[in-house]
Amino acid sequence: MHHDLTLALPTLMGLEETLADEARELGLSEVTPGRRVVTARGNLELLYRANLELRTAVRVLVTLDTFKVTHEQSLYDRLRATNWRPYLAPEGSLFVDVVDPGRWFRNTHFIAQLTKDAIVDQFRDKYGTRPSVDKRQPDMRIHLRIAGEGEVTLSLDSSGDGLHRRGYRRRTGEAPINEVLAAGMLGIAGYRGEQPFVDPMCGSGTLLAEAALIATRRAPGLLRSFGFERWPDFDRATWATIRQAALDRIRPAPQPILGADIDGVAVAISRATFDRCGVLPQVTLVESSFADLRPPQGTEGGLMVTNPPYEMRLQTGDIEGLYQEIGDNLKTHWAGYTAWLISANSAAVKRVGLRTTRKVPLMNGPVEARFCRYDMYTGSAS
Ligand SMILES: C[S@@+](CC[C@H](N)C(=O)[O-])C[C@H]1O[C@@H](n2cnc3c(N)ncnc32)[C@H](O)[C@@H]1O
Structure with missing residues (x-):
């Protein structure tokens, strides 16, 4: 995971252009608004900054692979053949989110289970030990989207909690806005x-x-932590520099x-x-x-x-x-x-x-x- 990353930034309906402007201003390239999502490219530093600084992204996904599958076994095989070690330690924990399982796949829950099995089986074979599943604070959160006739987009969720969780709320009144x-x-x-x-x-x-x-000029994420901080290749020094630069802008x-x-x-x-x-x-x-x-x-x-x-x-x-x-x-x-x-x-x-x-x-x-x-x-x- 390093220099040239493909990012998908989900957002809310109607905010795509606002987010695209923010993404360009941040320095991301190939910024393309879609339907409730903006795609872009950037390096690791921009991935960290996107999480810390974007105000209208719901999360920041890193696209690892896109491929087409024809049946559940081919999905399992492809996921098992993907090398997961750069993103997860054998003793780490994971969680799988599935969006739009597609019309001929069984259900979201089943696909999530299959994905987890493929990854866990790979670790068990290679290292004799397997990661666990943790819904609340996993070390790696995988995001799987299956559109149309089995077009899979496999992503890592670098945000962890949704980015609307700024960390400033304790109590809310009635009907707080997101x-x-x-x-x-x-x-x-x-x-x-x-x-x-x-x-x-x-x-x-x-x-x-x-x-x-x-x-x-406060970055919206200064009060919280992010999923990428739990990745094996987390670059602590780069992150410290980015946070300090954000604090210096206040x-x-x-x-x-x-x-x-x-x-x-x-x-x-x-x-x-x-x-x-x-x-x-x-x-x-x-x-x-x-x-x-x-x-x-x-x-x-x-x-x-x-x-x-x-x-x-x-x-x-x-x-x-x-x-x-x-x-x-x-x-x-x-x-x-x-x-x-x-x-x-x-x-x-x-x-x-x-x-x-x-x-x-x-x-x-x-x-x-x-x-x-x-x-x-x-x-x-x-
Ligand atoms: C839908 S809530 C606003 C929620 C807010 N955007 C948030 O994120 O928490 C509407 C607010 O209008 C207030 N309100 C109702 N009538 C008002 C009035 N005449 N003058 C001032 N505030 C009023 C209510 O007390 C309520 O807190």
Whole structure:
């Protein structure tokens, strides 16, 4: 595993272009967006950096081999003939993820078992001892995709836990947004940390945390570890240099970051999150309703990205009324701002009553949502 690696970066629907931009900026070559994935090439250093620094990748896979199989035995034979020793020690542990087993293969579980057997049998033959299976923290995580008529892509998962696990969350509020989705929304909104940023309905603070990481140039993976750190050829010195370079890039946020929520518990959860991220001094956080919130003092415009509730719990009020209030507040108090709202409630979104200048379909977990942009011009009412 060394100089020229083929990488596959799975991502969420709608974030492919944002991730491709990030991948190019990182220095990866042959960057090609696909459907919920970006493929690229790079060396070992870029593999490490991709895990540490990419904000919109779900994981980083290293493609080892692609081949076609006609039946299960041919899959077993091919996997058994692959030399696994560079990636796994005989006393190590492994886990196999299978995606899309293809229509004539039996099932995901069976293919995972077969793959594990092929690898374990190879080690037993060669070394007289065999790796174990560990679902939680395996030394090597294999990713097998079987598309169409038995077209296999065999990859190593270099990330371990999904990259949305930044390591800054302990508690969440209700319906927290996925960290990768939050970073992707900021990418779509064009946020680079150079303008005032506001989330007036911040919940557990995911959008603010991701914005503050961008504004302070903190790599999203600084608080966690990665699968590749358990590989036999892990290059500790290169990794230490990369981490240090990432730490050296950290700067104070150049513009205000303001968060609010009507719920004091949400504000407390957000505060603890920002503290773990190391960005607490960079964020102003208040317990307030959106109606009472005003732009940070001394700023003339900026970016707002927010995720209002999609529905109200019984007896707490009227959701369409809330969206109408959001529109009224934007018009009255937020001149010069560009506001982006993500919502799955299209009836409520209509009540915002402002002209949508862009509408991007995204998935918020299993829920189809729209990410809508509104521009509040100075001196005009919508
Ligand atoms: C869907 S949650 C936001 C989740 C957030 N994006 C996260 O990742 O945790 C919506 C939030 O809006 C807050 N909220 C509801 N009505 C509000 C209002 N009028 N003003 C401010 N916040 C409000 C709720 O307390 C809730 O925390």
